[in-house]
Amino acid sequence: MVLRMLRDVPASGWILVVFSALRAGLLAATAVTIARGIDLVTSGGAAGGAWVTALILLAAAGLAAGVETWIPALAQPAEERRWRSRTARRSLDDSIDSEEAAGERIARSSEEVERYAHYRASFLGPLAAGAIVPLVVLIVIAACVSWGASLILAVGTALAPVLVAAFLSRVRSSSGRYRAVSGRLTASFLETMRVRHTMRMLGGEAVRRASLARQARALRDEVMALLRRNQLVILITDAVFGILALAAAAVIAVWGVSGGWLTPGLGVALVLLSALLREPVDRLGRSFYVGLAGRAAGERVLAALREGGPAGADPVDARVRGGADAAPSAPRAALELRGTTIARGGATPVRGIDLDIPAGSLNAIIGTSGAGKSSLALALSGLVPATGILLDGAPAAAERLRAAVAYVPQRAVLFPGTVRENLALARRDATDEEMRRALERAGLAPDQELPSGLETVVGEHAAGVSGGQAQRISIARALLTRRPILVADEATAHLDPASSARVLSALRAATAEHTVVMITHRLDEAALADRVVRLEKGRVASQGAPAEVLTTEEAR
Numbered sequence: 203m204v205l206r207m208l209r210d211v212p213a214s215g216w217i218l219v220v221f222s223a224l225r226a227g228l229l230a231a232t233a234v235t236i237a238r239g240i241d242l243v244t245s246g247g248a249a250g251g252a253w254v255t256a257l258i259l260l261a262a263a264g265l266a267a268g269v270e271t272w273i274p275a276l277a278q279p280a281e282e283r284r285w286r287s288r289t290a291r292r293s294l295d296d297s298i299d300s301e302e303a304a305g306e307r308i309a310r311s312s313e314e315v316e317r318y319a320h321y322r323a324s325f326l327g328p329l330a331a332g333a334i335v336p337l338v339v340l341i342v343i344a345a346c347v348s349w350g351a352s353l354i355l356a357v358g359t360a361l362a363p364v365l366v367a368a369f370l371s372r373v374r375s376s377s378g379r380y381r382a383v384s385g386r387l388t389a390s391f392l393e394t395m396r397v398r399h400t401m402r403m404l405g406g407e408a409v410r411r412a413s414l415a416r417q418a419r420a421l422r423d424e425v426m427a428l429l430r431r432n433q434l435v436i437l438i439t440d441a442v443f444g445i446l447a448l449a450a451a452a453v454i455a456v457w458g459v460s461g462g463w464l465t466p467g468l469g470v471a472l473v474l475l476s477a478l479l480r481e482p483v484d485r486l487g488r489s490f491y492v493g494l495a496g497r498a499a500g501e502r503v504l505a506a507l508r509e510g511g512p513a514g515a516d517p518v519d520a521r522v523r524g525g526a527d528a529a530p531s532a533p534r535a536a537l538e539l540r541g542t543t544i545a546r547g548g549a550t551p552v553r554g555i556d557l558d559i560p561a562g563s564l565n566a567i568i569g570t571s572g573a574g575k576s577s578l579a580l581a582l583s584g585l586v587p588a589t590g591i592l593l594d595g596a597p598a599a600a601e602r603l604r605a606a607v608a609y610v611p612q613r614a615v616l617f618p619g620t621v622r623e624n625l626a627l628a629r630r631d632a633t634d635e636e637m638r639r640a641l642e643r644a645g646l647a648p649d650q651e652l653p654s655g656l657e658t659v660v661g662e663h664a665a666g667v668s669g670g671q672a673q674r675i676s677i678a679r680a681l682l683t684r685r686p687i688l689v690a691d692e693a694t695a696h697l698d699p700a701s702s703a704r705v706l707s708a709l710r711a712a713t714a715e716h717t718v719v720m721i722t723h724r725l726d727e728a729a730l731a732d733r734v735v736r737l738e739k740g741r742v743a744s745q746g747a748p749a750e751v752l753t754t755e756e757a758r
C-alpha cells in the first residue's frame with residue numbers, strides 16, 4: 203500500500219518533500235544554535251552571535267514553510283484539470299450502450315475527480331513531505347546531540363504511524379458510509395434534474411421530493427458522525443503521540459544532563475526537536491478523511507479509466523478543431539462490411555453480414571422492427587463495438603469511425619442555447635456564412651424560417667423550434683463536421699410529410715459531399731435511395747438497387 207501511495211505522489215509532492223526537508227534542516231539548525239547559545243550563557247560567555255544566527259535560521263525556515271503551504275494550492279487545479287479531462291474523454295469514448303446512469307458519470311467527473319485531485323495534491327504530497335521531517339531531525343540529533351537518543355526516538359517515531367494507522371482503520375467504516383450516502387444523494391439529485399419534465403407530467407414531484415429530503419437527512423447525520431469521529435482522531439493522535447514524544451525527549455534530556463553526557467543546551471535542543479517528530483502523525487490525523495475519501499474516489503476514477511482502455515489524444519477535440527487526422531482524405535469515403543458482427547450488452551443483434559456502401563451513394567437500410575437497423579447505424583458510427591468494418595478499404599476501429607462519421611439520431615439532440623451555439627459544437631471556427639449554408643443544405647432557410655436567424659434560442663428539449671426544424675438543424679450540424687459519411691437513424695420518423703420530404707431531399711443533396719446511410723421504415727423513402735439493404739433478424743436478406751430489393755408494392 204505504501205508503495206502504491208508513493209507511486210501516486212504527484213511531481214508537486216516531491217517538490218514539497220524538498221522544501222520540507224529544507225525547513226526541517228533549518229529548524230534543527232535553529233535548535234542546535236539555541237543549544238550553543240544556552241551553553242555559552244551557562245558557561246559565562248557572550249551568546250549574541252548565536253541568538254542572531256538562530257533568528258536568521260528561523261526566518262529562513264519560515265520562508266520555506268510559506269512555500270510549502272503554497273505548493274498544494276498551486277498544484278490542485280492542475281491535478282483537477284488533468285483527471286477531469288481524462289474522465290470526460292473516457293465518457294465520450296464509451297459505448298452508447300453503457301448502462302451507467304448520467305448522475306453517476308457526472309458525480310465521477312466532478313465530485314470524485316475533485317476529491318482525488320485534493321488527495322494527490324493536498325494529502326499524499328504533504329504526507330510524503332511530513333515523513334521526511336523526522337528523518338532529517340533524527341540525523342541532526344544523531345550528529346549534534348547523541349546517537350543513543352536518536353535511536354530511541356527513531357524506534358518510537360517509526361512505531362507511532364503504525365499504531366495510529368491501526369487506530370484510524372477502526373473509524374474507516376463511518377467514512378465509507380458517508381461517501382456512499384453522499385454519492386447516492388448527488389446521483390439522485392442529478393437524475394431528478396434530468397427527468398424533471400417527465401416527472402412533472404406524471405405528478406411524481408412530491409414522492410421524489412420526499413425521497414431527496416430523506417437522503418439529505420441521512421447525509422446530515424453521516425456528516426455529524428464523521429465530524430465527531432474526526433475530532434476524536436485529532437485528539438487521540440495529538441495527545442498520544444505528541445505527549446509521548448515530548449515525554450520521551452524530556453526524560454532522555456534530564457537523564458543526559460544529570461549523567462553529564464549532555465550539556466543543558468543540548469538537553470533543551472532535544473526537547474525542542476522532539477516537537478518536529480510528530481509531524482507525519484499530525485498530518486495523517488488531520489487529513490485522514492481527505493486521504494480515505496480521496497483514495498476511494500481515486501480507485502473509482504482509475505477503474506473507470508481502465509475500463510475505457512488507455513486514453514490517447516482527445517479524438518473528439520481533434521475533430522472539433524478539424525485537426526489534420528480528423529477525416530480520411532477522400533471527401534466521400536466508402537464503407538465495406540466483411541463478416542461484421544455487432545455486440546450489444548451480451549447480445550449480437552447483427553451477425554456476420556457483408557455489405558458495400560460506395561462513396562457518394564445514398565443508402566437506405568430497411569427491415570422489420572428488431573432486425574438490427576439501429577444497431578448497424580450505431581456500429582457504422584463507431585458508437586457500439588463491431589468487427590469487420592472497412593473504411594476506404596482499411597480496417598477501421600471505433601475511434602476512426604467516430605472521426606469519419608456524423609451520426610444523426612432519430613430525435614435531434616439540441617442543447618439549450620442558440621442555433622449558432624448548437625452548430626458551433628460541430629466546428630468551433632465555422633463562420634456565420636458557413637452555418638447559414640449548412641442550414642440551407644439541410645433544407646432550412648435560417649433567415650426566413652427561424653424567428654431570430656442564428657440567434658434563435660433553441661431552449662431545453664428544443665422547445666424553441668419545431669420538430670422538423672430541430673431535425674434539420676441536427677443534419678446541418680452533421681454537415682458542418684465535414685466528416686465524409688453521414689448516418690441518419692430514422693431522421694424522418696417523427697415528422698409530417700412536408701418536413702419529411704425536405705429532410706429527405708437534404709440527405710440526397712448531401713451526397714454531393716458525403717456518403718449517406720439512412721435507416722428508414724418508410725419504404726417509399728427507401729425507393730429514392732441509390733441502394734437498399736434489407737435486414738432480417740440481424741442478417742442481410744437482400745441488397746442492391748431499389749428495384750432489385752423492393753417489390754413494386756413496397757416502393758409505392
Ligand SMILES: Nc1ncnc2c1ncn2[C@@H]1O[C@H](COP(=O)(O)OP(=O)(O)OP(=O)(O)O)[C@@H](O)[C@H]1O
Binds near residue numbers: 549573
Ligand atoms: N443495448 C442493447 N443491449 C442488448 N440488446 C440490444 C440492445 N439494443 C438493441 N438490442 C437488441 O438488438 C436487436 C436489434 O435492435 P435494433 O434496435 O438494432 O433493431 P431495429 O431494426 O433498429 O429495430 P426498430 O425498427 O424497432 O428500431 C433487438 O433484438 C434488440 O432487442
